Each structure stands twice: as structure tokens, then as C-alpha cells.
Amino acid sequence: MNFAPSEWFGFNRRVKHDMTFTKTINGETSTKKVYARFNVWALLFTWFYALFSVRCRTPFIALKTAVPFLGMVLLNMVVQLFFTEQIALSINLLGDIWYGFMFETWFRNQLIANGYQEVAQQ
Numbered sequence: 001m002n003f004a005p006s007e008w009f010g011f012n013r014r015v016k017h018d019m020t021f022t023k024t025i026n027g028e029t030s031t032k033k034v035y036a037r038f039n040v041w042a043l044l045f046t047w048f049y050a051l052f053s054v055r056c057r058t059p060f061i062a063l064k065t066a067v068p069f070l071g072m073v074l075l076n077m078v079v080q081l082f083f084t085e086q087i088a089l090s091i092n093l094l095g096d097i098w099y100g101f102m103f104e105t106w107f108r109n110q111l112i113a114n115g116y117q118e119v120a121q122q
Contacts, residue, residue: 002036011121014105021108024035032058032116034108043100050103068099069108 019034032055041049047069051062072095080088112118 001087010102010105014101015108017121019108020119021111021122022119023114023116030116031119032107032111036104036110039100039103042103043096045101051108053097056107058107058111058113058114058116061107062083062109064101064106072096072099 015034015036017036019036021032021034023030039049045052047062047066050056050065056074072092075095076088076092079091090104
């Protein structure tokens with residue numbers, strides 16, 4: 001697992017096209033799709049989407065996505081101490097948008113770390 005800030009904020013390394021990954025586990029092939037678009041579910045549910053989504057069931061994805069979520073919570077708490085409620089809500093909304101943009105990239109990177117191989121698109 002890579003928790004480096006370059007992983008969190010790597011907008012130039014975002015997923016640029018839809019990808020399919022496969023891995024053979026106990027003789028069965030597991031297939032996962034990664035989409036090159038904004039993830040609305042990640043915007044709405046942030047870390048809970050990774051935790052409860054059937055599509056995201058892969059080892060350590062919940063932990064990998066919990067770190068930026070907890071960072072957003074901490075940032076929001078600090079902003080609420082020093083700024084107005086409107087600024088805190090704006091920061092929270094920006095964090096949710098960032099989470100929606102980066103989620104698919106984090107998912108792809110975790111699949112690769114878990115040994116999934118990209119399938120060539122036809």
C-alpha cells in the first residue's frame with residue numbers, strides 16, 4: 001500500500017480510459033473494472049463506498065481509501081475551528097469532489113498492488 005501524497009493528489013496520473021483487470025484466485029478468475037470517469041458514489045459516500053461496495057471488494061482498498069477520508073475529516077475539523085461555517089462547508093465539498101475524481105485511480109493502484117493484471121482492450 002502506498003500512502004504517499006503523490007498517490008493522493010496525482011491528478012496527472014488519473015485513469016484515462018476504462019480498464020479491466022483479472023486475477024486467478026483458487027482456480028477462479030476474478031474480474032474487476034476501473035472506469036475513467038468521475039465516481040459519483042465516491043463523492044456521495046466517500047470511504048463508505050469502498051467499504052460496502054461489492055465492486056470494490058479487494059484486499060486493503062478500504063484501508064487505502066480510509067486514509068484520505070480521515071485526512072479530510074481532520075482538515076474539516078481544523079477549518080471549523082478557525083473559519084466560518086460556509087468556508088468549512090466549501091472545504092468539505094471540495095474534498096468530496098477530490099475524492100470522487102481520485103477514487104478510480106486509487107482503486108486501480110490497489111488492484112495492481114494486489115496482483116491483478118490489466119486485460120488488453122480490443
